[in-house]
Amino acid sequence: MHAITIERPGGPEVLRWTEVPDPAPAAGEVLIEVAAAGVNRADALQRQGNYPPPKDAPPYPGMEVSGRIRELGEGVHGWHVGQEVCALIGGGGYAELAVAAAGQVLPVPKGVSVVDAAGLPEVAATVFSNVVDVARLKPGETLLVHGGGSGVGTFAVQLGKALGATVVTTARAVKRERLLELGAERVIDYTVEDFSQSVRADVILDIMGGSYLKQNVDALKVGGRLVVIGLQGGRRSELDLGQLLAKRATVAGTTLRSRPAAEKAAIVRGVREEVWPLVEEGIVRPLIHDRFPMGEAAEAHRLLESSEHFGKILLTVSR
Template identity: 50%
Template sequence: MHAIMVSGPGGPENMSWTEVEDPVAGPGEVVLDVAATAVNRADLVQREGHYPPPPGASGLLGLECSGRIAEVGPGVVGWTVGDEVCALLAGGGYAEKVTVPVAQLLPVPPGVDLVVAGSLPEVACTVWSTVMMHGGLSAGETLLVHGASSGVGSHALQVARAVGAQVVATANSARFDVCRELGADVVIDYSGDVAGALSDATEGRGADVILDNMGGTNLATNVAGVALDGRIVVIGVQGALTGEVNLAALLARRGSIAALSLRSRPVDGSRGKGAVVAEVRDRVWPMIADGRVRPVVHARFSLSAAAHAHRMLAAGGVVGKLLLVNDQTAPVNG
């Protein structure tokens, strides 16, 4: 098979389409013929040498994919060769074939084609595990989503609206309309007084759950904007690795800050990837089936041209996800 290999830490010029050995399904695993994968911000960070895969995971880029089951390993039940699926991965999606633990498989949601399904597992599992399983967002509460036009952000807006929450988004002013279309009740310019605008939008209450991808840059804003008993969930450090926290302000609000990662979780256990995937199948897939949540795809590239997609994501302006399509399986413009 062929896969995208990275010759060493650096830019997209270090990526190449290279022949590698085919994977083999072990116990409790399947091999997929990949139809599509998607570019996540974490892929860029790994390419730069700052986000190594967890022990035992593939060293190839790619945290999600869709495809057809090509091989079933020992002990696998409920799935057969030829099934169309999508999957959460710890790595390996930028390839024509990939091995997946069966607990991380999902059926393609009703109404979604096989290629587009490759854009869903990482955002769906990230949002559900952070905003819902950890943050406990419920109807009538307020969610603040930073970077709301991103892949994770665009999905979080829709899920929050679907569960009956008030949704506040931060974004560049050029993307206000798309954030409103995706479910934001209020959109705030991220370069302005976010805490003040959030206070105005919530009559001084603040946000019950804050989903943050910037890290240290937003710590002070998040603490100032969190509601009583509010939950701040950090999933990225695009702005800064460190920051100061006003603990007195956080104590006064009985607030909490959690930094959560999906990729490093084990497959099994109550907090493992398998448990997250099971909840996504039970709770999010029905939202997609009835139209409350939809995939948001900005552009498609051939899998072999992944470097171009990396450049586009790094340049900014992407709304939702960038798909990498295995054109041996499905045409890029199909």
């Protein structure tokens, strides 16, 4: 098969469409003939040499795929060869074939194409596990989503709205109207406005990390929950513990890729039970900005790093 390999740590130009050995499913795994792979910030970090894949994952980037099952590993039940699926994987998605743990596989939702389904597993699992499981968002609460125009952001806006929350998001002004259409009550242009001066949120989903920590705590209501899922603004900052105690607030940090397989399988079950019905009803949908042939992964990464996209970027495999 062919896969996108990383020639050396560096910019998008180091990505190469290369012939590599075919993978084979071990016990409890399925082999997927890839139709498309989602492009994520973690893939760019891996390309730069800053986010190595788990030890048991292929060295190729790509943490979510869609396609058709080609082969079942020993002991796999509930799936069949030829079935259209999407999956959360530890790595190796930028390829013609990818292996996924059976517990991290999802059926392609009704009303979604097999290609566009590649834009769902990572964002659905990330948003559900953090907003629902960790932060315990309740109807009537206010959810602040940073980076509303990203894949995670567009999904979080929709899911927050579907769960009965008032959703506020930060994004550049050019993305404002589309975010309002998705269900955001308010869009704050972070380039000209300090969100902490005008928002009080019960739950904050943050991709920035260090640079936003003080403002995020300022913006929390009493009993608020801040969940940090990215470090685009740095790893370090000072935290006023007195303010945190006075607000009886919680700061949590999570990653998805490095979690044990059992934890990821539990998240995927929750997504299938609670989120997939919303997708099939059209209440929440994958927002696809663009699709590139797999061999043009470098162009897809350039678009990702420009932050000009709205929603997900996909890489497709033609046969």
